[in-house]
Amino acid sequence: MSHFLDHLKTSPLLADGATGSYLFERTGRLSEMNHVYEAFNADRPEQILQVHLAYLQAGARCLTTNTFGANPTHLVPVDQGSRVAELNRAGVRVARRAIDAYREQTGNPDDFFVIGSVGPAREDIKSAEGIAELYQEQFEALASEGIDAILLETFTSLAQIDALVRQLQSLAPDLPTIIHMALHQTADGAWNQDPRQFVETAVDLGIPVVGTNCCAPWEAEAFLDAVENLEAVREGEIQLSVMPNGGDFQRIGHRFLTGVNPEFMGRFARDVANRGVRLIGGCC
Numbered sequence: 580m581s582h583f584l585d586h587l588k589t590s591p592l593l594a595d596g597a598t599g600s601y602l603f604e605r606t607g608r609l610s611e612m613n614h615v616y617e618a619f620n621a622d623r624p625e626q627i628l629q630v631h632l633a634y635l636q637a638g639a640r641c642l643t644t645n646t647f648g649a650n651p652t653h654l655v656p657v658d659q660g661s662r663v664a665e666l667n668r669a670g671v672r673v674a675r676r677a678i679d680a681y682r683e684q685t686g687n688p689d690d691f692f693v694i695g696s697v698g699p700a701r702e703d704i705k706s707a708e709g710i711a712e713l714y715q716e717q718f719e720a721l722a723s724e725g726i727d728a729i730l731l732e733t734f735t736s737l738a739q740i741d742a743l744v745r746q747l748q749s750l751a752p753d754l755p756t757i758i759h760m761a762l763h764q765t766a767d768g769a770w771n772q773d774p775r776q777f778v779e780t781a782v783d784l785g786i787p788v789v790g791t792n793c794c795a796p797w798e799a800e801a802f803l804d805a806v807e808n809l810e811a812v813r814e815g816e817i818q819l820s821v822m823p824n825g826g827d828f829q830r831i832g833h834r835f836l837t838g839v840n841p842e843f844m845g846r847f848a849r850d851v852a853n854r855g856v857r858l859i860g861g862c863c
Contacts, residue, residue: 581728583692584755587787588857590857591858593859594640594643595643596861598645600863601633615648618659621662627674631674639860641692641860642678643732644671645673648698650713668720668723670696671726697714697730707742708742711742718747730758731757732759733761733793734760741784756786756788757787758781759790759822762774774806781817789817789820790858794824794826796823800850803821820858821856822859824861825837825839827839
């Protein structure tokens, strides 16, 4: 078993939070020069380094790489398709640099982990057929840099998850895989994807960590309500993870704002840790 999974089984780990919105806060419309923030890994690595350092200084023990959209489905349309391997490798390296710099600054002897972030295909790609081939270069590049785990996040299709997990298991069978779906509830309590079916699918695939992201904190709590009594969760066969955003966004002028503040998110993190969640972070 990996050191990362060993740690999760004994105590919760705090991951980082939003990357895209934090980069926009730091750089404004600079992303339009590079088309996608993932290009910053190679073109403006100091910007990514500072984001990672800010989260480490806030207490994060896990950094997710700035590689959410670093696959052909997102990079080809903006003429960056030849850079898939380069941007993924650079994303891992800048996260490792941040950990090294933080240790040098603070002398902190704790374990820190780098998790490779992989987001869903573009919305116009609905089918799971052939999707594994689209991700192969990204998977290989992330795995080659020695990440501690890989995170498939913000997915909405179980069929796509199934195809990608099987691809990962053939490419890097010893790499811990975390899968997150973007789970949302309607006003009447209906889910876009049944949480119990999702977790049961993850168990069948042999996934060690499962959870939700890109949802409101109260939706993350409802996810826990739905799945925490499943036998695989109760017996520790699978660990839970939640990485919500602020939720309940309102458009005010040219900005989207949430009423949730850092103190609220801090209380949320403590509450879900007390419920047994092992990997806790933020989005988006």
